[in-house]
Amino acid sequence: TSHGRHHVAHKQETKTGADDTLWALLAGDVTLACPPSDKIVRIFLSSTFTDTRHERNELMKEVFPRLRSWCQGQGYQFQVVDMRWGVRDEATDDHRTTDLCLREIERCTQISTGPCFVTLVSHKYGYRVFPREIVATEFDLLMNAISSEPAKELLKKWFRLDGNAVPPTYILQPISSQYPDFLSNEEAARKQAANQWWRDNEIMHEALSQAAVACLSKERAHALKESVTETEIRHGLLASKNLLERGLWFYRHIDHMDDVTPGQLSSRFKDFKGSETQNKESRELLENLKKEMEDKLPPDKILTYDVIWNKERGIDPETDKSHRDYISRLCTDFEKKLMGEIETAIKTRDQGLHVNPLLEEVTQHTRFAQEKCSSFYGRQNALERVREYLKGMSQCVHVIHGKSGSGKTSIVAMAAREALAIQHHKGGVILRFLGTTPDSTTVSSLLSSIICQLTAVKNRDMTFSEEDIPASMKERTDMFHELLEETASADFPVTLLLDSLDQLDPADNARQLTWLPTELPAHVKVIVSTLPEEQYEAFPKLQAIYEGKKSSFYEVPTLGDSDVSGILDQWLAASKRQLTPGQRSLVLSAFKQCPLPLFLKLSFDTACRWRSFMSPSDTVLQATVRDSINVMFSELETMHGKTFVSRALGYLTVSRGGLTETELEDVLSCDDDVLNDVYTYWTPPVRRLPPLLLVRLKADLGQYLVDRGADGVRVFFWYHRQFIEAAEQRYCNDLDTRLALHTSLSHFFAGTWANGNPKPYTDKSGKAGQANRNVGQQPLKFDHSFNLRKLNNLPFHSGLAQQREMLKKDCLLNFAFLQTKLQACGVRALLDDFSAARKAFPRDEDLKMVAETLQLSQDALQYDPKQLPSQILCRIVSPRKSLEAFLQQCRNCDDVYLMPNKQLLTPPGGQLVHSLAEHTGDVTGLAMTSDGKFVITCSEDRSICVIDVVEGKRVRKMEKVGRDPAHVHLCCNDSIIVTDPDDYIVAYTLNTGVLAWKVESETTRPQICFCGPGRSVMVLLEGQDISLYSAKTGQKFAAIDVPGGFKKDFDGYEPATGSERYAVATCGSQEVVVVVDVVEKKFVTKRRMRRDIRVHDDSDFSVEGLAISGDEKYVICANADDNDVHFLDIRTLETVKIYKGKQADFSEKFRVTPDGLHLYHPNRRAVRVWDLQKAQSASCLLHNNSITEVVTVDMRTFVTIADDRLIRIWDISRGLSEGKTTALEFRDAVVVAEGEKETTAAGGKKDEGVEEDEQAKNKNKKKIR
Structure with missing residues (x-):
């Protein structure tokens, strides 16, 4: 579920008329103009340069922060574009200011909710500039x-x-x-x-x-x-009736201004600086403009203020009370008027269909597709393959793959247009550019979004909501598959296009693609794109799913010469540019050296700036994508200033997926290195970054930045992975720089300098001071929504900034923060914050204790987040002093919570570190990688999970592996996972979860074990012989004949184990032990086990515990009735020695540690461990349920599974209770050597935590299998 956001926010009746376009957009028509979908109020503030300084400064200091805070409470961003504030001179070296102003006005009119243009024009016509x-x-x-x-x-x-x-x-x-x-x-x-x-x-x-x-x-x-100001007013106010309704004029009328004589002071407020002819013309143009504004603007859009001219100071609120009163009145009216206009616009917007969050999601992807299609040329082979697929009968997914920058995304965008045409605008075309919005980043929210869209389009009804979609991934996937099958028909074909599977968050096994149907229903087509590298998982998985179906895969080839030339021509035509023959040849030659569309785009953008009169030395291209990006960065630094560019792009690059424009402007306004650099010529009265600087930088970066959704707002970030890597290397390459960048961002999201709190600074001259930076507030919640930007960014940046006190005080040891984030984002997001914090501060005991508390509580908190105070207070019963304030916050919380009078819950700091419920059926098999980092489980729910032991977090899941898998094994140096469903043996790669091979078996669940170097040989024990297979390929390469065959008397648990040289297994109702040598590929020996080894009743006994000693000298085995541990010579199976067991021991499922020093096994509700050198044993890890398997590689971290479906991760180096110093207390055992009578060694202490009568009672019950 996507927390803090729902796809369908309102139950709405279907509308007609204008909403028909919106329904067509929902159905996937990427050719339609998109309605505004962002929750932004963006105002362009137009004024002349010198006469409104006091007004603009006061608005900047007093009004804009309050409007921003109010809009945040409504769930909207408030942005003001004032291109003249903080700029000393209207003239800029490249004369681009007017062009930039018009671009920003257009942007404001397009995306702003409600008002978009405010003018303060008064008695000055302003700077008259001829066109550039x-x-x-x-x-x-x-x-x-x-x-x-x-x-x-x-x-x-x-x-x-x-x-x-x-x-x-x-x-x-x-x-x-x-x-x-x-x-x-x-x-x-x-x-x-x-x-x-x-x-x-x-x-x-x-x-x-x-x-x-x-x-x-x-x-x-x-x-x-005309002046720049008139140009702005004509574009932003007078251009249409719609804009007149969305504009405001705050008109300051200065009495008797006509009588004011020319002078230095008066020229700031009236046009006196030019020739008399020019000045007269300016005044006439101004009067005509004002008359037109008065005639066209509705009366309620003009607010007039009469002011008296001060002969000494002009307009000066600092010395003139009437001027102070005017400014105060202006600010009050400005705030009230804007607030009313915005409130009305929000209400109107909320009543329309276009406010629906699902439509917002679809609109963002449609806009992205339109950008890609607008510059598309050539690639006819790719499009022809798409057409063939869409028109054909294939029931497979169509996979487009190629290296980074090869043009996959553009092909997918064009494929959406092709699908629309082929379907004759019927049915649904569902398009997602994965990772570009929050709801296309995780597979859970992606499926939810697709389900909602498909249901809405099919039924032309928006009443279906995310609340109707199951929360569990399995049920959500099933719903998705069923919906495709039920919805698609000849009259309603469905095409699903998913670009960049490699961009999906790996959570929920996303890149394993178990959620994607492998065989598509009739009238359903699915097109996906992905990078081919194995680390991104998706492509190898698709290769395994569609093995042998080459037609399902299309590798994006290098662009041909004719395509390159055509693309260049199209791009030049769209930009109204051309190149000289020499320049054109240079671009085409460079592309041959680096034949990637991204390189062509970078080269084209460079060439677009070339003039026909430039010398060859000024028209140079780079040889690689990275070099091209670095030259671009270098040019930006020269144009805009190295400090400003490096910090702006540094903050953007280390951000968590992007920043809003306001956020970046605020952060830069708190960076005094930047301000001291940009205040080269003068210092503005409010210590902030002049907005024009960021607008110019963003304009020069152009399409290399992309707008995307994050945390419910619009942020911008790098368009392509190559830019991220280049910017990281250039602007965030050393630790000190990264710390500084993250520190500034953490202070911003903490609100350190918000609410008028002045930030100290030292200016260029060395003079110290402090100033209010007028940055946005950062509460945990706004009036109607969570502040997801703070909840997600503050812990992220404060941890990476090494700001431990801030991380603890404001985030992870702050109950209000924990409670809010839990409600907004869920327990997994909170655990991820703690995981990152513990990596940053591994020795912090407070973070460790609270993290472990939440880990132990995660199931309860997923079920009910309001249990947070109970879970914390009931688990942390002996707190450190440093946690007392945090616990007091818990006690004082507003929620009602239960507090028992004695401890009921497992406290943190004990041996149990994680308790995970990853399977919906009984967990049946367990294995651990040799480095102890990952544990693998299999379950009756037909799945395999790969779990990060340290994080206590599932990293991968393979589903539909087969019916009732009983065991799971690791082989080939831990690169392959093998499991054994009922009728076959199947293997998957550990790193990608891709099917590696499958071997059919003759019997139901044959015995298997692994031998050879790195466990590279699979030994399959069934029928007359023992078969040897390559564990890497699943190919049989040898067979070993066993005298009398290898007979299983029942389909149950039959132990088998392997070492590098030997394979050992039981057969014949577990009473016969067989040894084979896999190196020499020959049978070694077999022996029927007799009870007279121990006592003299001369009866057979079955072997439940079976292992090979670390030095490969002994077979170690035991029977669960008498539990003596027998050491048999591996070549002869003659008994060498016996460690006498206790009747309470339940000896089965033996494992030996990699160092060969310890033997361990599950022992009903505990784990039994033998020290093989000292012949001592001990019990540990007391459970409330029967343990079915246990694994460790270092005798410190243990993982157990029991009959309650939970996977428990333990650290036995921790004391069991206060005062206990060792986790394992071994007792001596009776050792019997062959041919000797029993002798008793010292010992006899009763096993810790295991009750004899309980075990005796269960002695004759069915053995745990």
């Missing part, structure tokens, strides 16, 4: 209409013809190209360069304006002379 680019034909007309030769010379100097633009265009050159000191760090030099630019600019602007009036249309002439 003028089409050559128009430029020539203008030049011909200009009579001033000095103006013409200036225009020729500043504008250069770029023949690579389509159509050819004159480009305004950077200011620094003519006046290099414009970028100087020297104040005087920079000022002089700026003044020179302004003089040139004024002459050129006046000449172009006059020429435009003479030779261009009225509308075009106006566009060439």
Whole structure:
């Protein structure tokens, strides 16, 4: 289940009209325009540059933080784009500000809920800038209409013809190209360069304006002379009726402004700086603009403030009370008006179908597909294979595979369009780019999302919700399979497209693909893509499922020359660019050296910036993807500043899957290294990052950043794995840098500098101070939702930052945090936090104790999170002093909880470390890797689980392995898992869970064991001989004849064991022991076991316990009735010695530790361990249930399974109780050598925790098998 989010949030009636488009989107029509789906209020704040400084500063300090907090409470992000705040000069070296403003206005109108544009225009018309680019034909007309030769010379100097633009265009050159000191760090030099630019600019602007009036249309002439502010207002407010309804004008009217005389002060508030002709024209243009705004804007969208001019200070709230009152009134009105507009918009949005979270999910994937399709070219072979599959009769999944950057995702996006056409817009096309949204990252939420979408589309009804979907993965998978079968028909075909299976979170065995139907129902098609490498698991699994079906696999080939040329042409045409023949040849040659679509895209983006007039030394491409990315990063550092870029991209890269724009801006605003660097020329009145800087950086990174959903909000992150790796190496490569980045992020998510709390700083001059950074609040919960950003990011970053006190105080030893995260995200997410924390701080006893408490409580907390206080207080009964404050928080919690008057629950710190319920049937088999890191189990539920012993967490699950598997084995140096269902033996690879081989058996569940180096030989004991198989391939390579055959008298437990050289097994009702030599491939000996070895009743006895000693000298065996441990010479099976057992011992399922020093076995409700050198035994690990198997490799960590379906992981190095120093207390045993009478050694202490009468009572009961 995806916590904190449901796919279908409202029970809604089906609508018609506009909602028909939304239903078509849900049905998979990737050609439709998508409605806005993000919960964002994004305002563009437009104003002139110098006259609204006080207003914008006060809004920044007082109003925006409150609006942000209020919007968070509604579940929305609040963002303001003020491109002039914090910027000293409107002129930028590359003249791109206007273009960036218009791009941001468009973005605000597209994604904002409710208001999207606010203007503060007053008495100043503002900076009038001619276009950065003028089409050559128009430029020539203008030049011909200009009579001033000095103006013409200036225009020729500043504008250069770029023949690579389509159509050819004159480009305004950077200011620094003519006046290099414009970028100087020297104040005087920079000022002089700026003044020179302004003089040139004024002459050129006046000449172009006059020429435009003479030779261009009225509308075009106006566009060439209007100010940046008017351009913004026309695009963001006056462009449509819809925008007029979503805009606001806070109009400050200064009385008698017409009477104000020109001067340094007044020129900040009125256009006085240009020539009289220009100033007069500016005032006329402003009056026309304001009149148009008054005529078109609804009256309630204009708020007017009358202010009196102060001759000494203009507008100055610091010294003038009336101005202070005006600013206060403006802020109050701004907050109230915006809040009302936003509230109305949210209510309207919530009533529409488009607010449905399922549609939000579908929309995000549709937008992503549209981006990919827009730049797609060629790949006709791939698309033809897709068409053949979609039209054909195949019931297999179609697998698209290829290396990173080969173009798989684009092919899947195009396949969605093909499916839509082939289905004639009938049925459903369900598309997911895995890992790009929270609900496409885990297999559980993915299935839930697909089920909801398919049900909604089939029934044209949104009333089906996630609450109707079973929580367990097995039931959810069954529902998914049944739904496909029941839903699909000739009239309703279904196509499912899943890109990047390798991006699925491995939890719930996702990459083992047991949830994906292997044989598809009629009228169902499934297309998937994946990386081919084994570590991503999916591809080897698909190869095993569809072995021999080559047509089901399509490897994305290298692009052909014609495809490359065509793609380049299409991309250039879409960008309205072309290249010179030499430049084009350079791009195509470079691609041959690195034939990946990602490299072509990087090279194209570089070439797009090439002008026709550039010299060859300025048009260079790199040889690899990584080099191309590094050069891009280097250019960004040169353009935007190395400190700013390295920190911005560093924070993004170490983030947990991305940051929102507001988050990154806030974090950078708290980074004083960044602020000291960007405040090179001046320091803004509020110590924050000027928003323009981040907007410019994001614009330059373009499509290499991708928006995605995370924790219910829109974040942005790197588009491709290659960028993550390059940025990690460049910006986060050393430990100190990573610690600093994570520390800043942890303080942000902790809210350290929120709520007006000032952050200390030292500026560039060395002067110390402190300042409010106006960053967002970070409560655990908002009014209507959990703060998932804090819940998931704070423990992540504080652990990686080595901020132990913050991690404990604010997260993992903070009851409110634990309780909130448990409710929002579930117990597994909480355990993962503790797991990461314990890796960061392995010696912290407090974290260890609380982590173990939650591990022991996980089943109860999954069932009922409100048990948290009870579970903690009932388990931690003898706390360390440092935990007392945390326990007091538990006691003081608001929830009602049960508190018994005596201890009922297992405390942490004992031998039991994990208790896992991973199977739904009895657990029947157990094995452990030789390094002790993983334990393997099999169960009657037909599954095998691979469990991380340290984490206590399942990492892989193989399902449908066969009926009633009884044992599980590891072989081939722990790389292969083997199990034995009823009628065959089957093997899987440990690392991927892929089927390795399958061997049919002649009898029901034959005996098997493993021998040879690394357990590389499987010995199969059935029929007349003993067969030897390669454990790696499952191929039989030899047989050993056994005199009299190998006969089993019943289909039950028959022990068999192997060492490097020997295989030993029982047959004939477990009364005969057989030894074979697998190296020499020959029978060694066999012997019927007689009871006269021990006593003189001369009867047979069955062997339940069987093992081989570590030095391969002895067969060790025992009978569960008398429990004596017999050591038999492995070559002759003659008895060498006997360790006398106790009647209470239940000797079966023997195992010997890898070092050969200990023998151990389950002993009803405990584990019996023998020290083979000292002939001493002890019991440990007392259970409440009968143990069926036990395994260890180091005599410290034990894993047991019992008849309660739980897998228990123990650490016996811990004391059993206070005062006890050793986990195992051995007692001496009676040792009988062959031919001697019994002699008694010292000892006789009763076994710890095992009651004699209990065991005697059970003596004649059916043996545990």
